[in-house]
Amino acid sequence: MSQSVLKPFKAIKYLFATPKTLRYPFELKxxxxxxxxxHVNDWExxxxxGNCADICPNQAIEMIEIPELVSEPGKTNKRPRxxxxxxxxxxxxxxxxxxxxxxxxxxxxHIHFDPETFVFVPKDEQTEPGKYFPSDEYSVLxxxxxxxxxxxxxxxxxxxxxxxxxxxxxxPVVPPEERILSFIEHIIGYDREEARKEAARCLECRLCEExxxxxxxxxxxxHAIFEDKxxxxxxxxxxxxxxxxxxxxxxxxxxxxxxxxxxxxxxxSIRWLKRYAADTVKDFKTALELHPGPPTGKKVAxxxxxxxxxxVAYFLRLNGYEVKVYDALPGGGGTMRTGPPAYRLPLESIxxxxxxxxxxxxxxxxxxxxxxxxxxxxxxxxxxxxFLGTGxxxxxxxxxxxxxxxxxxxxxxxxxxxxxxxxxxxxxxVIGGGNVALDVAREAIRLQHIxxxxxxTVVKTVSLxxxxxxxxxxxxxxxAREEHIQFHPAWGPKEVVVDESGKITGLQCxxxxxxxxxxxRFAPTFHEDKExxxxxxxxxxxxxxxxxxxxxxxxxxxxxxxxERKKLRVDENGMTSISRVFAGGDIVNTNMDxxxxxxxxxxxxxxxxxxxxxxTVSA
Amino acid sequence: MRELExxxxxxxxxxxxxxxxxxQVEGDRIVKxxxxxxxxxxxxxxxxxxxxxIQNFPLVCRINVVEPDHMELMYAMAVEKLAGIEVPERAQxxxxxxxxxxxxxxxxxxxxxxxxxxxFDTVANWAMYHRDLILDLFEELTxxxxxxxxxxxxxxxxxxxxxxxxxxxxxxxxxxxxxxxxDDTFFHNRLFYERAHEVxxxxxxxxxxxxxxxxxxxxxxxxxxxxxxxxxxAYDQVDWEIPVRTxxxxxxxxxxxxxxxxxxxxxxxxxxxxxxxxxxxxxxxNPFKWKIPENEVYVRCESSRGELGLYLVSEGGDKPCRAxxxxxxxxxxxxxxxxxxxxxxxxxxxxxxISLYITAPEIDR
Numbered sequence: 001m002s003q004s005v006l007k008p009f010k011a012i013k014y015l016f017a018t019p020k021t022l023r024y025p026f027e028l029k030x031x032x033x034x035x036x037x038x039h040v041n042d043w044e045x046x047x048x049x050g051n052c053a054d055i056c057p058n059q060a061i062e063m064i065e066i067p068e069l070v071s072e073p074g075k076t077n078k079r080p081r082x083x084x085x086x087x088x089x090x091x092x093x094x095x096x097x098x099x100x101x102x103x104x105x106x107x108x109x110h111i112h113f114d115p116e117t118f119v120f121v122p123k124d125e126q127t128e129p130g131k132y133f134p135s136d137e138y139s140v141l142x143x144x145x146x147x148x149x150x151x152x153x154x155x156x157x158x159x160x161x162x163x164x165x166x167x168x169x170x171x172p173v174v175p176p177e178e179r180i181l182s183f184i185e186h187i188i189g190y191d192r193e194e195a196r197k198e199a200a201r202c203l204e205c206r207l208c209e210e211x212x213x214x215x216x217x218x219x220x221x222x223h224a225i226f227e228d229k230x231x232x233x234x235x236x237x238x239x240x241x242x243x244x245x246x247x248x249x250x251x252x253x254x255x256x257x258x259x260x261x262x263x264x265x266x267x268x269s270i271r272w273l274k275r276y277a278a279d280t281v282k283d284f285k286t287a288l289e290l291h292p293g294p295p296t297g298k299k300v301a302x303x304x305x306x307x308x309x310x311x312v313a314y315f316l317r318l319n320g321y322e323v324k325v326y327d328a329l330p331g332g333g334g335t336m337r338t339g340p341p342a343y344r345l346p347l348e349s350i351x352x353x354x355x356x357x358x359x360x361x362x363x364x365x366x367x368x369x370x371x372x373x374x375x376x377x378x379x380x381x382x383x384x385x386x387f388l389g390t391g392x393x394x395x396x397x398x399x400x401x402x403x404x405x406x407x408x409x410x411x412x413x414x415x416x417x418x419x420x421x422x423x424x425x426x427x428x429x430v431i432g433g434g435n436v437a438l439d440v441a442r443e444a445i446r447l448q449h450i451x452x453x454x455x456x457t458v459v460k461t462v463s464l465x466x467x468x469x470x471x472x473x474x475x476x477x478x479x480a481r482e483e484h485i486q487f488h489p490a491w492g493p494k495e496v497v498v499d500e501s502g503k504i505t506g507l508q509c510x511x512x513x514x515x516x517x518x519x520x521r522f523a524p525t526f527h528e529d530k531e532x533x534x535x536x537x538x539x540x541x542x543x544x545x546x547x548x549x550x551x552x553x554x555x556x557x558x559x560x561x562x563x564e565r566k567k568l569r570v571d572e573n574g575m576t577s578i579s580r581v582f583a584g585g586d587i588v589n590t591n592m593d594x595x596x597x598x599x600x601x602x603x604x605x606x607x608x609x610x611x612x613x614x615x616t617v618s619a
Numbered sequence: 620m621r622e623l624e625x626x627x628x629x630x631x632x633x634x635x636x637x638x639x640x641x642x643q644v645e646g647d648r649i650v651k652x653x654x655x656x657x658x659x660x661x662x663x664x665x666x667x668x669x670x671x672x673i674q675n676f677p678l679v680c681r682i683n684v685v686e687p688d689h690m691e692l693m694y695a696m697a698v699e700k701l702a703g704i705e706v707p708e709r710a711q712x713x714x715x716x717x718x719x720x721x722x723x724x725x726x727x728x729x730x731x732x733x734x735x736x737x738x739f740d741t742v743a744n745w746a747m748y749h750r751d752l753i754l755d756l757f758e759e760l761t762x763x764x765x766x767x768x769x770x771x772x773x774x775x776x777x778x779x780x781x782x783x784x785x786x787x788x789x790x791x792x793x794x795x796x797x798x799x800x801x802d803d804t805f806f807h808n809r810l811f812y813e814r815a816h817e818v819x820x821x822x823x824x825x826x827x828x829x830x831x832x833x834x835x836x837x838x839x840x841x842x843x844x845x846x847x848x849x850x851x852x853a854y855d856q857v858d859w860e861i862p863v864r865t866x867x868x869x870x871x872x873x874x875x876x877x878x879x880x881x882x883x884x885x886x887x888x889x890x891x892x893x894x895x896x897x898x899x900x901x902x903x904x905n906p907f908k909w910k911i912p913e914n915e916v917y918v919r920c921e922s923s924r925g926e927l928g929l930y931l932v933s934e935g936g937d938k939p940c941r942a943x944x945x946x947x948x949x950x951x952x953x954x955x956x957x958x959x960x961x962x963x964x965x966x967x968x969x970x971x972x973i974s975l976y977i978t979a980p981e982i983d984r
Contacts (some may be wrong), residue, residue: 003809011741011804020748032760034754034777057674090677090768095776104762155762161777163906165674200908226908555908559911 048076049205052093060086073211074258109143166265211258213599250273293320304413306334308389308585311601338414371551392545402496409542424539430540433463573607636979645913652960689922706895734980774900815870830950833925869974948981
């Protein structure tokens with residue numbers, strides 16, 4: 001090894017090299033594109049879910065209420081506030097942010113006399129103009145949290161590397177070609193492993209609970225499923241919802257629309273997880289350990305055993321009331337019994353929920369039509385309060401020429417599910433674009449395959465609305481298309497065409513110009529010159545439903561007040577304008593679904609309790 | 620002659636880091652040296668018990684300021700082993716490249732400290748500048764210059780940005796092209812030889828007995844490296860050599876560091892050539908619901924100062940029940956340092972200490 005005392009002097013050559021030191025602040029070094037500097041937050045997309053605050057290892061983030069923002073389903077008025085005295089710029093908050101609104105920028109200078117300015121609510125260029133400057137106007141000498149650079153994103157969220165899982169555990173389904181041959185339930189349901197895996201995706205931000213009309217404790221029951229305690233989960237569900245087997249299948253799942261995972265990925269399968277809890281627990285009675293409260297001696301009659309009626313009966317029974325439920329159908333469930341086809345909601349599932357409520361001591365009177373078998377006045381006389389949960393039970397008709405030749409949706413659905421299925425045609429036209437119309441179409445295609453096996457048959461739907469306005473859910477449309485149901489959106493029926501013998505030969509349609517007027521009200525207009533003839537030998541009208549109040553004597557009915565949207569007017573206790581008469585469900589709310597009926601029932605049950613305890617003055 | 624007791628550090632100018640040595644001297648000969656750790660105790664291992672599995676990531680890297688990356692690796696490997704998480708192949712390669720960059724950066728930092736201590740300021744400044752070039756690479760890859768928080772369980776936090784491989788190559792070429800200058804000015808400098816040769820000497824038998832690891836052990840002739848004996852990441856995918864010297868003095872130790880840096884650079888080139896395509900991250904469970912089954916693991920790796928280990932225990936909860944790091948500086952800074960300082964002159968305390976590559980944050984944690 002050759003050591004030298006002279007060679008080191010070769011380093012002298014560096015005296016003539018360009019210096020490497022930057023002459024700051026005249027020479028600046030641009031931070032890297034992924035630099036983890038100060039935060040920005042897009043207030044438009046931020047949901048205020050608080051996941052950033054939950055994951056922060058230094059408790060540097062606090063969610064603070066912003067008075068000028070309004071909370072709405074799926075969005076709170078809270079926004080993160082960051083304490084730069086604690087923040088370590090690790091970026092965990094970025095990787096957990098479901099909407100990806102929170103970002104780190106490449107700015108890293110803040111010089112200020114006031115330590116309070118280090119506690120900072122990040123906004124972005126849009127929400128906070130005047131604090132962000134393009135690079136030619138930016139001066140590093142003024143650099144601070146209120147003098148920052150425009151378009152200077154650094155470390156941003158990347159779905160591929162996010163800390164949450166944007167993808168659902170796929171739900172096993174019966175393939176379309178197999179399921180259209182029978183009424184077999186086509187959603188198979190999660191097994192234990194799948195359910196736990198799906199439940200593990202929940203971030204527990206509770207945005208869903210605000211969005212749910214009945215405010216179920218969703219995060220808690222999902223957490224119990226994750227912990228492999230379906231009984232605990234069911235207990236949590238039963239605190240707010242006594243019909244989990246039904247809701248676990250047909251709920252409109254307002255919660256999933258609010259789920260923070262749904263913003264950039266797929267929402268948590270909250271509905272299917274509820275179904276998992278209800279289906280896994282074999283014996284509700286031992287699992288739930290619920291008992292009716294001490295008897296109050298008060299009696300309540302419930303008219304209609306639909307979701308609203310069942311729920312109000314359940315809540316009141318738990319409070320010790322004597323509850324009698326009257327329904328014209330041979331079993332419980334109301335519209336749930338007749339409407340949703342068996343492949344979505346089998347009768348056994350409905351009966352499980354009804355049987356449990358029955359086991360708590362609620363008395364059911366089925367096949368009993370109020371107004372005929374028992375009089376409304378008598379119920380009002382015999383009971384301390386009456387709850388109306390009669391729903392929308394009559395189909396509306398298009399009233400076009402020869403409309404009386406058509407079948408009506410609700411009757412068709414009821415016959416198929418609990419009666420004798422009608423003889424269907426080979427070429428069926430369903431008028432309507434909502435979920436009921438698609439239920440009808442999908443039931444019709446199954447009946448065709450049963451009644452004409454191997455033959456060429458077809459089901460078509462005609463709707464006023466175009467694809468983008470169609471009221472049916474996306475899921476329902478996708479499944480219907482998988483089953484080869486033909487869609488004819490933006491066509492309106494003009495006339496039912498019949499031959500000399502009075503048999504239907506088809507439907508004359510007109511092209512729709514627009515469905516809604518400028519105020520957003522339903523007021524369809526048509527192109528008079530664009531017409532189409534659609535062949536068919538059977539037409540089913542599924543364009544909406546109306547309530548039936550014929551059971552209420554006229555004198556009393558006249559006392560009932562209605563809103564401008566033709567809904568029963570109720571007060572904050574769920575009481576109608578007739579004293580002691582409460583109401584809920586489709587006849588009251590505009591959502592017209594099961595879970596909103598449960599929400600109404602909760603209000604009414606509390607209202608009835610308060611009223612009968614003498615806490616409120618009669619209307 | 621009269622015996623004196625001297626305090627070397629933590630305020631002493633010759634001390635690097637928050638560390639102190641009590642010296643009993645006779646003239647300028649050291650009779651006995653006693654290491655005094657404890658100035659940098661931050662309670663990391665206890666803090667880790669109070670944070671969730673994911674929240675510990677920004678924490679572990681801070682245990683060792685000089686080289687956070689191997690701390691990240693240890694924690695990621697331990698969690699992966701506890702939770703049974705597979706790491707994609709590409710992520711393994713990225714990890715190796717990243718860790719070797721960290722090793723070069725850390726060695727350059729060490730070289731700065733050592734050269735500075737001996738008064739070779741020119742070389743020290745070069746080393747600091749070249750380390751900065753590596754920090755630039757880290758900044759581009761991870762968004763942070765010093766604390767990268769990049770090794771996640773399940774892989775790495777982000778894939779290489781577009782064209783990053785070429786920038787690694789060109790940066791390493793820039794640094795590599797200066798190796799002759801480093802050699803002429805420092806490694807082959809007679810003054811360096813005179814200052815370091817036969818200083819702080821350690822025999823192979825002593826090194827083994829006192830738990831020496833890393834280049835301290837390799838400078839005494841033992842060919843041992845965890846990357847060879849228990850390969851992790853992608854170290855078994857490429858050929859490389861373990862540099863060894865036999866004298867066991869400060870001079871050998873610094874030469875091993877130099878050779879290791881060059882071997883690491885060669886290894887990075889080989890790894891880059893073989894870098895497979897595919898995913899760089901296997902998604903970990905939802906951090907808010909992440910519970911790891913009850914178990915305990917011990918994992919180890921070869922950090923730039925030697926064998927680094929982590930004992931991690933899970934009680935089935937969302938937080939570790941116990942974490943304990945076995946760090947190389949612990950044995951180097953306490954037992955070996957005391958032995959190596961015996962009979963040396965006061966002027967060589969810093970020389971020996973830095974040649975043993977002692978970093979105070981590793982001892983205290």
